[in-house]
Amino acid sequence: MSDTTLGGGVLRDAVPASLAFSRSDALRLLGGTLVIVAVVVGAYLLHDADGYGAKSSISLLLGAALGITFARGRFCFFCILRDWIEKRDSTGMYAILAALAVGGIGYAVVFGAFLPNSFSGRLPPDAHIGPVSWVLVAAGGAFGIGMALSGACISGHLYRLGEGYSRAPVALLGSVVGFGLGFFTWQSVYLSTLTNAPVVWLPAMLGYGGSLALHLALLTIIAVALLRLLPALTAEMPERLTPVRLFNLVFRQRWGPLVTGAIVGIIGMIAYFRVEPLGVTSQIGSIARTTLDNAGLLADRLNGLDGFAGCATQVVQTITENGWLIGGLVVGSFAVSLIANRFQPSSLTLKSGVTALGGGILMGWGSMLALGCTVGTLMSGISAFALSGWVFAAAGIGGVWLGIRLGLHRWG
Amino acid sequence: MSRIKWFVSLILLLALTLLTASAFAQDAAPEVLVTADWLEQNLEDPNVRIIEVSVNPGVFERGHIPGAVNFVWHTDFVNPLERDVVSAERFQELLRGAGVNDDTTVILYGDSNNWFAAWGAWIFNLYGFEDVRLLDGGRVKWEADGRPLSTDSATFEAGSVTIGEADDELRALKPEVLSIVEGETLASLIDIRSPAEYNGEIFAPEGVQELAIRAGHIPGALNVPWGQNVNEDGTFKSLEELQVLYGGLGVDGSQPIVTYCRIGERAALTWFVLHELLGYDVALYDGSWTEWGNSVGVPVENPAGTVWGGQ
Structure with a gap:
């Protein structure tokens, strides 16, 4: 199997560009296309539906775009970190760096319109800028260990759910449980720690230009440092761009990391501009909160929680905009996985189920206390120039590193 | 002068008198409400300042009536420490920052049926501001009419409005x-x-x-x-x-x-x-x-x- 990609990087999962297009490929292409058409029609209907409207509609479309990009670019935080830590291959890290670079530029542009004066003492509306304390470090660490144990982060499980990954539903169920536990922890740590924890937003000190310069400089330093772990590039054979070759490039080969990351960054900017910052745990947390609320187990008021921006949870009876986003994510991933012939339901063993559940619980607990996960707190937070995003990233990578060193990822 | 010409002149004079009278009558009525049509025609008027007061955060930022500035009801119109309305000094500072002069026509609008825009209108009246009006139908109708929104952040030269004591x-x-x-x-x-x-x-x-x-x-x-x-x-x-x-x-x-x-x-x-x-x-x-x-x-x-x- 040759190792070529859109961007020319060496990646696993690549297939020969000349692979033929069979009758079953045609059927799968038709099926996947119909699913995408259904999403578009759904978004159209949602726009005029009572109680929903444009934001729900856009959320569904952005979710589908994200699902397609995550699946085709294999944008799975855990897989990327494992390749880097265990296999000494930094290819996927460039997708995360590209997403953060493009996202940061996008946020700077949007911030300039939303809050022209970054020194006014206000924070931009809804942006994921959270309190920085040992709670965030503990939450990030638990999230990282949970990723290693369950085989993916929450967004990873969501898109892999669309590929038929059997551990995904179990891990997601675990994350709902973990969220529930997180609410109880929240009540005790809020008063002891979070009320006094600093909420550090770089533009309040450096302005937008200074923050973006620092942001891009940091990403560049990391990118340069990772260069030595980038495998050698192989030359691509010159070949006419036939429909079959195009099909292979788009649906069979993994998208290049820079392309993938840039698309994720642009989707993040559009989401913030039109709806709310990207995040995938708000609906999950709301399910946990509503369930506990209905059972009468949780206090009506979670101390100070509703005062922080982030992947906010609420007691709800409907599908939130975030629900449409993650629904679109799963369905978008399913559509392209079907076309790419990557939709392959796997079987679940007791061991892989229990580790997925345990990992999910850790991730749910961590993302409740961190007010988001690798998408909400890490990507949307760092793109918004929040110190909390960087701290969560460092703690999360530390957790993944520990999990891999302990071999947790081999338990499943 | 022929009889007909005289008659026409008389009619014209009468009509003119009636028109003038009705115009005066309109001036005399309190102008406290503007239609979306009126506002759209007066967006460029430097003497008109549009202020959005919405209940929900993030609504203004993602698109507002062109040229509007944002006032936040739970920090700008109140004393955030003690339970009270905003102080005269702070209110004056806010208005000057929004380029408001004593003779500016302020138009307020917001989401949720103008709830907090009306609260804003009460604060303006409480402090004796001369000309403050509500956009009839507020933000919801402006959007339903398909009128334009903007994400530009307008900035204005500091205004010179003077805010005195509240009217009890x-x-x-x-x-x-x-x-x-x-x-x-x-x-x-x-x-x-x-x-x-x-x-x-x-x-x-x-x-x-x-x-x-x-x-x-x-x-x-x-x-x-x-x-x-x-x-x-x-x-x-x-x-x-x-x-x-x-x-x-x-x-x-x-x-x-x-x-x-x-x-x-x-x-x-x-x-x-x-x-x-x-x-x-x-x-x-x-x-x-x-x-x-x-x-x-x-x-x-x-x-x-x-x-x-x-x-």
Whole structure:
């Protein structure tokens, strides 16, 4: 199997560009296309539906775009970190760096319109800028260990759910449980720690230009440092761009990391501009909160929680905009996985189920206390120039590193 | 001059007189409401300043009426430390920052049926600002009409407005409300909350945390939920309809009126209707039920008899 990609990087999962297009490929292409058409029609209907409207509609479309990009670019935080830590291959890290670079530029542009004066003492509306304390470090660490144990982060499980990954539903169920536990922890740590924890937003000190310069400089330093772990590039054979070759490039080969990351960054900017910052745990947390609320187990008021921006949870009876986003994510991933012939339901063993559940619980607990996960707190937070995003990233990578060193990822 | 020419001149003169008179009549009527059409035609007028006051954060930023500035109801119109309206100094500073002069025409609008835009209009009036008006139908109608929104952040040269002392006539404090209840002051009380809150069946609307630990209403208050003031599209009902609505309840402007709600903001919409549109003598009790229902020793009417359970 040759190792070529859109961007020319060496990646696993690549297939020969000349692979033929069979009758079953045609059927799968038709099926996947119909699913995408259904999403578009759904978004159209949602726009005029009572109680929903444009934001729900856009959320569904952005979710589908994200699902397609995550699946085709294999944008799975855990897989990327494992390749880097265990296999000494930094290819996927460039997708995360590209997403953060493009996202940061996008946020700077949007911030300039939303809050022209970054020194006014206000924070931009809804942006994921959270309190920085040992709670965030503990939450990030638990999230990282949970990723290693369950085989993916929450967004990873969501898109892999669309590929038929059997551990995904179990891990997601675990994350709902973990969220529930997180609410109880929240009540005790809020008063002891979070009320006094600093909420550090770089533009309040450096302005937008200074923050973006620092942001891009940091990403560049990391990118340069990772260069030595980038495998050698192989030359691509010159070949006419036939429909079959195009099909292979788009649906069979993994998208290049820079392309993938840039698309994720642009989707993040559009989401913030039109709806709310990207995040995938708000609906999950709301399910946990509503369930506990209905059972009468949780206090009506979670101390100070509703005062922080982030992947906010609420007691709800409907599908939130975030629900449409993650629904679109799963369905978008399913559509392209079907076309790419990557939709392959796997079987679940007791061991892989229990580790997925345990990992999910850790991730749910961590993302409740961190007010988001690798998408909400890490990507949307760092793109918004929040110190909390960087701290969560460092703690999360530390957790993944520990999990891999302990071999947790081999338990499943 | 022929007879016909003389006759035509007379007709023209009469017509001119009538036109002038009607124009004067319009000038004399309080201009407190503008239509979306008027606002769209006057977007470029440097003497018009548009201010959005929305309930929900992030609404203004993702698209507002071109040239509008954003005032945040829970920090800009109040004293965030003590429970009180914004101070005169802070209000003046805010307005100058928005480029407002003494002769500027300020147009307020917001989401949720102009709830907090009307509260803003009350604050402007409280501080004696000359020309403040509401956009009829607010943000919802502007959007439903398909009119343009912008994400540009407008900046203005500092204005020169001077804000003086607040006009106490427009504001009712607890002792004044108590004197109405005790019959020492003759005035109508209007409770604009939902019937369930008014009747004491619930302490606060669903999903709302700020509770009063007694349910019910201020004795003698009439219940006219705020929604009765507006049409389905969010515009205010006609003056005739409003006169019939309130007149039917015996509120005809013959005696002073005090409006209240739960936290003191929504009642500004009814204050606006009665004071600005109908021209009655109206004060807003901004302490509202969250003050009254928590006060020791004030009379309460609670038809449902709900007892607070200490939770």
